Amino acid sequence: MKFPVSPLTAALLAASLSPLSPALAAGQAAATLAPELVNAAGKDGAGAGSATPARSTSAAKPATAAILRAQVLLDRAHFSSGEIDGAAGSNLKAAIAGFQQAREIAADGSLNDATWAALNADPSDALITYTLLEADVAGPFQPIPEAMAAKAKMASLGYASVEEALGERFHVSMSLLKRLNPGKDFSRAGEQIVVPNVEGTEPLPKGGKIVVSRAARTLALYDTAGKIIAQFPSSTGSDHDPLPLGEWKVNGVSEHPVFWYNPKLFWDAKPGEAKAKIPAGPNNPVGVAWIDLSKEHYGIHGTPVPSSIGKTQSHGCIRLTNWDVAALIGSVGAGTQVVLQK
Incomplete structure (x- = not known):
């Protein structure tokens, strides 16, 4: 519109x-x-x-x-x-x-x-109107507990609110979504709201190589001819769990994964925590997708906290927003080269 x-x-x-x-x-x-x-x-x-x-x-x-x-x-x-x-x-x-x-x-x-x-080669409006559907507001929405043991007891880790679901769908912070829509009722089907125009874009072509830069805090995707075709901000390790520099490969891709929590692999695990199977969902600790790397225990994955990407550290893996990792898994697969660099 x-x-x-x-x-x-x-x-x-x-x-x-x-x-x-x-x-x-x-x-x-x-x-x-x-x-x-x-x-x-x-x-x-x-x-x-x-x-x-x-x-x-x-x-x-x-x-x-x-x-x-x-x-x-x-x-x-x-x-x-x-x-x-x-x-x-x-x-x-x-x-x-x-x-x-x-x-x-x-x-x-x-x-x-x-x-x-170059940006204006895309003539699309940046902001458009969207009419909320029954499916958008139906939920179920429920609070997500902090403790892994409490997460493990849930049937799934869906969205905590309709605002969170809409924010993820339209790649927008919940605070900006509210600023764009003062006085709007996000829980009412039929409500017209203003959102970023990010849906319906062309999917990524086949990727040939992933390059993760620790210094730039980015993940770049190159096609099979060596041309950069995408780039996403990323969180890439910490002093406790540094990014494993070197060349690796993608072992495989898992959508909507469960997360097998092992406190022995986390330096900041709380005393007394036990292993736990964390159910799938956008609020799963690894988000909506896991790209398994040939380096044991390491992968590229999503996150339930998109505002943290590129601004906080990780436990060694490469974290992206859920929507960016969802775009990436459509382009890469087993055997894709992965370069992790300073």
């Missing part, structure tokens, strides 16, 4: 050329995520900088609308910045640099004119 520029948004943008009252300033801040403004950002310089669209330049600090649109377009191109949150940071800079490398643009990680031109 297209979003024409509303009179309110136009007035707020025009008012930004002169000093604002506190009330109008608050209104303008709320309008920065208006779908029509986000969908126009980065087109012919519109919304690319920190000033108003009429005054912005590609060299200026990107505005929130431009950051959000870039995150969505990068996600659609399989160069993910992880959870879409409308904020600049290391994950976004790495995603832009990976996209630039793939498009043969100088990889400086900035939203410069050449990068916007």
Whole structure:
């Protein structure tokens, strides 16, 4: 669905050329995520900088609308910045640099004119409307306990809330989802909400090699001709469980895996914890998929905490968001080369 520029948004943008009252300033801040403004950002310089669209330049600090649109377009191109949150940071800079490398643009990680031109090859709106279905709100939704023993007693580890389910489906943080939809009832079928336009993209072609960079905190996927075709932010080990550098292979792929918890393999296991079989589900400790590596006990997997990816350490494995690992397993299989590097 297209979003024409509303009179309110136009007035707020025009008012930004002169000093604002506190009330109008608050209104303008709320309008920065208006779908029509986000969908126009980065087109012919519109919304690319920190000033108003009429005054912005590609060299200026990107505005929130431009950051959000870039995150969505990068996600659609399989160069993910992880959870879409409308904020600049290391994950976004790495995603832009990976996209630039793939498009043969100088990889400086900035939203410069050449990068916007390449992103704009995808004419899709970044934000669209979605009507909630009965299946979206039906659940069941239930709290997820922290303790492994308590998790093991559950039939499955589904979503804790409809907001979490929608956030994962549309690759968006729950806080941004709520900011995009003030006053909306996410539990009501028929409610129309604004979401990132991340569904219906082309699946990844066959992958030939996975390269995980500990320093960059990224996982890059190359096709069989050696061209980079995707990049995802990742969490890659810790001082206690360092990333096992070297060349390995994929042994196999498991969707919706159960997790066999062995406290002996975790340095931070609590005293008295026992082995446990943790049921499948998006809130399983390894998320929705496990890519088993030829290095024993190591794999590439999802996570129930997408906001942590690229920002926290792991227990040695390579963690991705659930949606990124779901995209990856459609491209790789037994025998795919895996390079883990500094």
